[in-house]
Amino acid sequence: MSTASSSEAVERRLYNALWWAKVQSAGPLEVEPDTPAVAGLTRAASPDGSTVWLVPTLPSGAGHPVLEELGAPPVAVEQPNETARVLSICVACCWTDRSGPAWPGSVGTLAQIRSVYAGMRGRPEQSSDLTLIIGSLRRLHATHWLLWNEKAGEVRLGPRVITWTAADEATLRDLCRHLPDPPPAVLSSEPPPPEEPESDPLPAEVADE
């Protein structure tokens, strides 16, 4: 190997290692689309294409799922059941076109989440529900499973969902079928376009409404 190409390889390794250290210390990072590729970091383009998320991926057989088998638990999540429930509700609200991948999905609202949550519990909303829901949304936002805009009361799926495999998505599709259907989203930031006759063929569940 020539000196030039070996020093290039060293530089490339350092470049990769630095980006990996960054995503490990800060979580998935939103960068300019012209940022060169980093080996092992999957790119998830934001819906408008103005930025790209860098999300770490591991070979199959590595990562959190292995820890359970080893009896070496990871750092615990606060309120794990509640948090998982809220994530599944957000998947149901934001993954509207389930024939495609979950990322980037569409915008869901707090009103939708509250409605599905109450439906899931099979009872009218209680005052403590909102505290639990907001707490879970914040936790999921901090860990990049969701992008939660607290001011607008709106949520999107986070860049980490890009790591869901086809098998994961099949499980989640099934899960969504068992959850109550969310009411239509009423967005504060961008009002829905008035009438769109030439839009894509509507999925069956919209026609039912």
Next chain:
Amino acid sequence: MSEQQHVLFDPLLQDLSDRARDEVLAAFSAVQYAAHPVAEVQLAGLRDVTLRRHVARMLKLIGRTLVHVDGTHWTAGYADDIAATLTAQGWQPLSVVDRAVLVLVLVHSVAIPAAKGS
């Protein structure tokens, strides 16, 4: 998305037997993601020096290093050169509040005991 190929780690793992690969990945996952340091005796990927060298190489690729704890356990931390480079670049992923909490933890767990001479 298929996870059959991994651009970063595959060159390191491809020469290993399936069993050795599993051991290396398990040890890698344990030191990276377990809440506490893991016992060396518990994992072949840490016990076996050759396999452990593979774990260390995987960690090096992502700016990490193996850390020996109490002579019996292992965990992973940032490699010194990577930490130094990121610090020099002004990298700071923690919020002001998190940094303040960290300072309090250090004051109580390190500074005060040291001042008391314990």
